[in-house]
Amino acid sequence: MGWAPHGHPGYLRACVEASLRRLGRERLDLCYLHRIDPKMPIEDQLGTLQALKGQGKIGHIGLSKVTSEDIRLADKYITVAAVQNVLNVRDHFDPALELCRDLGIPYVAYRPLDAGNLVRGPGLEASLSWLLQLGPHVTPIPATSRLSHLAEIVSAVGAGGRP
Numbered sequence: 001m002g003w004a005p006h007g008h009p010g011y012l013r014a015c016v017e018a019s020l021r022r023l024g025r026e027r028l029d030l031c032y033l034h035r036i037d038p039k040m041p042i043e044d045q046l047g048t049l050q051a052l053k054g055q056g057k058i059g060h061i062g063l064s065k066v067t068s069e070d071i072r073l074a075d076k077y078i079t080v081a082a083v084q085n086v087l088n089v090r091d092h093f094d095p096a097l098e099l100c101r102d103l104g105i106p107y108v109a110y111r112p113l114d115a116g117n118l119v120r121g122p123g124l125e126a127s128l129s130w131l132l133q134l135g136p137h138v139t140p141i142p143a144t145s146r147l148s149h150l151a152e153i154v155s156a157v158g159a160g161g162r163p
């Protein structure tokens, strides 16, 4: 059994409502379509999020794990507020990076430490500064479950941040 994208409008609406409940908020400032469901028309998936935006439940719509073609297509239906794709020193090829720079779309690099492997390889500071020097539109989102690691991440960004 694996994970499959599920982009049915009813499911997307239920996910947004559940997030609002869990967070105790009336609006999600930024909501990503986590995966485009290839079995559903993309305009239905984006149209559902756009309608939720119209109702004030979503502030901005982002896309996750998308190609340049996906971004260009989505751009016809919605304002793409952010793109979240995997990018790190090891997994470093993503043409969407340049497209986002050209279109002025913030690019959020997920798995920036290759799930922790890069901390033992190039190191924390080198890995994060490599991402930050790609441009002001790039924001890495490193994750940690430990406060001491969070302090190391903050200090690494301070030391090796944007030029």
Ligand SMILES: NC(=O)c1ccc[n+]([C@@H]2O[C@H](COP(=O)([O-])OP(=O)(O)OC[C@H]3O[C@@H](n4cnc5c(N)ncnc54)[C@H](OP(=O)(O)O)[C@@H]3O)[C@@H](O)[C@H]2O)c1
Pocket: 064, 065, 084, 085, 109, 110, 111, 112, 113, 114, 115, 116, 117, 119, 124, 141, 142, 143, 144, 145, 146, 148, 149, 150, 152, 153
């Ligand atoms: N859009 C998507 O499809 C997608 C997919 C995957 C992930 N994400 C998001 O991307 C973010 C980060 O991704 P990720 O968690 O997969 O990978 P990551 O940030 O590349 O790596 C996280 C790992 O790095 C370790 N780490 C962090 N700081 C460290 C330090 N100072 N020293 C040693 N180890 C350290 C953490 O361990 P400790 O907990 O022990 O610190 C954790 O195991 C998350 O917010 C996640 O939700 C999005």
